[in-house]
Amino acid sequence: MIDEKYKYSTITYKIIGCSMEVHKFLGNGFQEVIYQRALEEEFYMQGISAVR
Numbered sequence: 001m002i003d004e005k006y007k008y009s010t011i012t013y014k015i016i017g018c019s020m021e022v023h024k025f026l027g028n029g030f031q032e033v034i035y036q037r038a039l040e041e042e043f044y045m046q047g048i049s050a051v052r
Helices: 009-026 032-046
Strands: none
Touching: 009 032
């Protein structure tokens, strides 16, 4: 839920959404580095700039 009274509400919503997409796609059981790479790719697809 985006609440405009919080400064980073919009980007937080997007980041959580990306995390949920990665988890939905991969599920459980992979090493952390796999999730990091997948999240980096999801950020890129959503237009979120990030550096690992």
